[in-house]
Amino acid sequence: MEIGVCVKRVPQVGGRIVVTPDGQDVDTRMSGFAISPHEECAVEEAVQLTERLGGRVSVLTLGPPEAAEQLRDALALGAHRAVLLESGGREWGPIGTAGAIAAEARRQAATGSGYDLLLMGNEAADTGDYQVGVRVAHALGWPCVTGIKHLEIDGGQARARRDNPAGAETFQVTLPAVISVKEGINLPRYPSLPGRLRAKRAAIEQYEPQWQPEGLRKQALRVPEDTHQQATVLGTGADAVPALVALLDELGILR
């Protein structure tokens, strides 16, 4: 089967997020970049599906030329083909992003080997818009389910399960479909050395979709006000245990 996986290059933030002085971006001078976590699992899921069922995994990203790094990461994990949709130095919103992905899916369909399944992350770690997958599905006229933690493909059908507060809910969808997944659906593998070497040499297809303005317009980013006081140190090592027990008692935990 033909599977497209959409990934996004996001800053790899560690201890804290810093905003650039103009308030428009996350300061990434001190951070690396990575595939957004849910999408790393989408890549793994796609690779596992083609290992079981045969076929090909294409990894897609909309981003700057540097996002080729994330495409190569996905190739190293077992994806077969990489497509870079060049963002042209613009910040893309969810409607434009979905349009660019849908256009790539149509281009692929026109070659005669269209995608049977588009896998995505449930939401990007940075912007958290929670809608690109659904908008792609509508643009293509495909069914869609989001937030998936377990996926089975049988013939032209997918059974997809996600958590819900009462337990779980399962959806049956007919392929082709868009399915967005969450971390926990699998445990992504580490890239193998041959995988890395293959990824390094692989060609990357490039397209330049047309940016469009959107109805949700960022004005500024800010870090929430931190009203937190410095922690009270109860002590060192096991000597701190009496103070810790007294604290738990005071907080009403030991009832």
Next chain:
Amino acid sequence: MSVLCLVELDAAGPTDSSLRALTFARGLAGPAAGGPGLIAVLFGPADRVPAAQLGRFGVTEAQVIEPEAVDGYAPQAWARTLEGLASMVLAGAVVAAGTDRGHEVLAHLGALTGQPMAANCLSAAPAADGGFTVARQRWAGLLIEDAVLDGLPALFTVATDAVPPAEVDAPAEPAVHVHEPDLAPADLAVRAEISAGADGGVSLATARVVVGGGRGVGGPDGFAPLEELASLLGGVVGVSRVVTSQGWRPHTQQVGQTGTKITPELYLACGISGAIQHMAGCASAKHIVAVNTDPGAPIVSRADYAVIGDLAEVIPALIAALKERG
């Protein structure tokens, strides 16, 4: 302006996140000057609509879609229903909780109507030149985006951990109307089959006490003392992302941006450095106590209390002290 708000129901009535969404939506609707103000949209039997409770949250009218029309959860059918109601009442905004279902249904509505949608909003107000100014969460709440949202109707989901649910001063019980949505068969093609949870244990999301373990636990065999401590305190074990990505513990135990958001009375974080992806999951804990060998670890500066030391020494000593206390 009339505002539609999707209200999700569980066995006990409207979910907490839906009450928060109603509180947010009421702020957009403004004082109901004669016309319908805040319209709740619910899917289920009409006799299960908690009209009095909805009234306490400022709902002026309830539209209920009964199981004969839409049986259970079908994301596109729910969105199509909201689309029809929005044009019927000329809604200026449609609001849902920032849950799996809320995000999914509003994303469908955005796609059906071609309108933008702002996810995980904290506040919104009409802007001077049309549209709304909004503050919304990015990075699971670690960053706030101030933005302008256009769209008629404007589409919002509401952060589940930020806007506190608040009742109105002078509640009035809303009228309940049964609505018959205009649906195509394709709208019902994707539907949820609900199954019960695997175990009846205390859930991580609602546990009163969470004992957290991170890289400092050292490996899959190091969690037994944390489990023992959690059970002594009537709580559960939660872990950091590094623990689940190493495969030491299942992902269902992960606390963080890509795991579960917890809201306990006490979070005892052991051997966890406090990367922001983790803090996004535990920021709503009432009290955080960190046990860490490194006094400079980020978790120590974000905790309320800290014990500087090795968890392999501190936790067994704490267990012994609690057992002695009886």
